[in-house]
Amino acid sequence: MPLFFKVLELQEDNIMLTQSICLDGLRLLVVDDDADTREILTFLFEMEGAEIKSVGSANEALELISNFKPDILISDIHLPDEDGCSLLPKVRNLEVEKGRWIPAIALTGSVMEEDRAEAFSAGFQKYLCKPINLDELISVVANLARGNLFAGSLQTC
Numbered sequence: 171m172p173l174f175f176k177v178l179e180l181q182e183d184n185i186m187l188t189q190s191i192c193l194d195g196l197r198l199l200v201v202d203d204d205a206d207t208r209e210i211l212t213f214l215f216e217m218e219g220a221e222i223k224s225v226g227s228a229n230e231a232l233e234l235i236s237n238f239k240p241d242i243l244i245s246d247i248h249l250p251d252e253d254g255c256s257l258l259p260k261v262r263n264l265e266v267e268k269g270r271w272i273p274a275i276a277l278t279g280s281v282m283e284e285d286r287a288e289a290f291s292a293g294f295q296k297y298l299c300k301p302i303n304l305d306e307l308i309s310v311v312a313n314l315a316r317g318n319l320f321a322g323s324l325q326t327c
Contacts, residue, residue, distance in 0.1 A: 193308075194219035196315050199240035201231045201257065202277065203250050211244065214304055215311075226250075228257040235264055240272060242314055244307075247278040247289060254278075255292035262293065273314040277302060 198220050200211045208224035215222045223238050225231050228251050231243075243261055245254040258274050265272050276294040278285060289297045296310050 193312065193315065196220040196311070197239060197241045198222045198244060198311070199231060199235065199238060199242070200224040200244045201226075201228065201249065201254065202244075202246040203227065203248075204246070207246070207277075210304075211307075214308070218308060220311075228252045228254070228260075231257060232260060232264070235261055239268075239270070242311055243272050243274040244311075245274060245276060247276050247280065247285060254294075255288050258292050258294060273317065275307070275310060275314070 193215065196215075196219070198215055200208055200222060202208050202211075202224070203226050205226070208226065212222050212224050223234055223240070225234055226249075228249050231245070243258065245257060247254040249257070254276055261272060261274075273295045274293065275296045275298060276289040277298055277300060278289070279300045281299050286297050295314055298307060298310070
């Protein structure tokens with residue numbers, strides 16, 4: 171299910187967010203099989219100063235993670251090759267070998283309580299249903315980064 175962009179406004183041919191938080195230097199990995207979702211999240215987080223990589227499958231994420239070393243994982247739950255709930259423990263196992271721990275956000279079109287419980291049981295810190303409120307997503311990312319002692323500065327722009 172693609173994202174709907176609730177918080178973007180068109181002003182004089184410029185797309186602007188209703189809220190802006192600098193995420194300079196924060197490294198994000200987005201895993202979603204929907205190309206539009208990957209594109210808008212890449213655009214959104216690059217505008218906020220983050221370095222972002224986005225992939226369409228769990229396998230691509232696992233291949234990328236050793237070289238990219240993300241600070242936060244944002245993953246769709248329903249992926250074509252395996253679900254996000256089985257991806258997260260694999261990501262965490264790879265990172266624990268390097269002495270790292272990555273907070274994670276689950277994105278999903280499902281509002282079923284069983285899916286929410288499964289996501290939290292798998293280790294996700296936040297569960298967001300699509301359509302995503304982009305201001306909320308930025309706020310969640312900033313809060314997770316602060317809680318994970320991200321070295322860069324997070325500030326309201």
